[in-house]
Amino acid sequence: MEVKYDSQSKLLLFKITEEIDECKVKEIRRRADYEIERFMPKRVVFDFDRVVFMDSSGIGMVIGRYKQVAMLRGKNGTY
Numbered sequence: 255m256e257v258k259y260d261s262q263s264k265l266l267l268f269k270i271t272e273e274i275d276e277c278k279v280k281e282i283r284r285r286a287d288y289e290i291e292r293f294m295p296k297r298v299v300f301d302f303d304r305v306v307f308m309d310s311s312g313i314g315m316v317i318g319r320y321k322q323v324a325m326l327r328g329k330n331g332t333y
Contacts, residue, residue, distance in 0.1 A: 255282060259293050266295035271304040274312030283315050290322055298323045 256269040266289060272278055290298065300316060302308070 255285060257285070257289050259289070259295065264293075264296035266290065266293050266298045267301060268299070269301045269304070274305055274308040274315070276309065276311045279311045279315045282312075283318070286315075286319050287322065290319065290326070294326060295323070296327075 255271065258267040258269070259265070260267075268282075268286060268289075270282065274282065298319060300319075
């Protein structure tokens with residue numbers, strides 16, 4: 255997973271390149287939580303362009319990050 259932060263727009267971008275399954279979700283969740291708390295972004299984007307598989311735990315991880323950023327009064331987006 256690649257992480258980029260644009261300080262001017264306060265945009266935090268996660269480029270996920272691996273399959274998202276129950277085992278990988280723990281690592282992605284930990285890293286995403288750390289980066290969100292570190293940068294306190296206004297907007298978080300998950301780029302799933304290279305993801306070929308995601309199970310329900312991946313969907314739950316995305317929803318959890320949505321709630322986390324919403325509590326910070328930010329916005330979420332995917333593309």
